[in-house]
Amino acid sequence: xQSVTQLGSHVSVSExxxxxxxxxxxxxxxxxxxxxxxxxxxxxxxxxxxTSAATLVKGINGFEAEFKKSETSFHLTKPSxxxxxxxxxxxxxxxxxxxxxxxxxxxxxxxxx
Amino acid sequence: DVKVTQSSRYLVKRxxxxxxxxxVQDMDHENMFWYRQDPGLGLRLIYxxxxxxxxEKGDIPEGYSVSREKKERFSLILESASTNQTSMYLCxxxxxRTDTQYFGPGxxxxxx
Numbered sequence: 001x002q003s004v005t006q007l008g009s010h011v012s013v014s015e016x017x018x019x020x021x022x023x024x025x026x027x028x029x030x031x032x033x034x035x036x037x038x039x040x041x042x043x044x045x046x047x048x049x050x051t052s053a054a055t056l057v058k059g060i061n062g063f064e065a066e067f068k069k070s071e072t073s074f075h076l077t078k079p080s081x082x083x084x085x086x087x088x089x090x091x092x093x094x095x096x097x098x099x100x101x102x103x104x105x106x107x108x109x110x111x112x113x
Numbered sequence: 114d115v116k117v118t119q120s121s122r123y124l125v126k127r128x129x130x131x132x133x134x135x136x137v138q139d140m141d142h143e144n145m146f147w148y149r150q151d152p153g154l155g156l157r158l159i160y161x162x163x164x165x166x167x168x169e170k171g172d173i174p175e176g177y178s179v180s181r182e183k184k185e186r187f188s189l190i191l192e193s194a195s196t197n198q199t200s201m202y203l204c205x206x207x208x209x210r211t212d213t214q215y216f217g218p219g220x221x222x223x224x225x
Contacts, residue, residue, distance in 0.1 A: 009153070032212070034214075036216075041122075041219075041221075042218055042219070043117075043203055043216035043217050043218045043219050044156075044203065044205075044216040045216070046213055046214075046215075049212070049213065051212060090155060090156065092156075097209075097212050098143075098144050098163070098207050098209065098212070099144075100146055100158045100161050100171060101146075101156075101158075101205075101214060103148075103155040103156040103157075104155055105153055105154060105155040106153075106155050
């Protein structure tokens, strides 16, 4: 069985500051891991995914995430926040390609000027 | 570009009504999913389908049914809507080539 824990339901940063959104997972099989972003009143957009290739994954909009098996973590980072990054972010896991995703409860990112 | 469309962005229904939420994808994807999104709970799987006429229950199927008569269309049905089904409903389809689930824009359903 898989599960995801996102630490912090709300994260606030200043424009230009480092963004760090935390995700820990539990999986009985090698996981597929994803980060999605949701802007207000929109569906989810894939930011990046880990599927057992490189442990450091680069995504869209300058985001990246590092898979750390020993820590069962897949934290999302961005070196410098922009106002446009304000959104809700979801970490998700699946145990097999094509199967349903198990989502964390989401982290709302606020960016102040 | 992968396109997943949902029939309505906003919907208001009365308690007891039968409600149909439609999802269409144009990329010949086999696997399609219906999720429900509630504040503080993230997304939870209602049903999924891996082929025409094939369906599997997810984590919260009670009060819902689904229909997949054609590959491109996956419908979610609320047989008798209740106020606790007020929520955002998101449809997704899985692209085998990129191993990615693509989401529609969502339907925000309010049951009065």
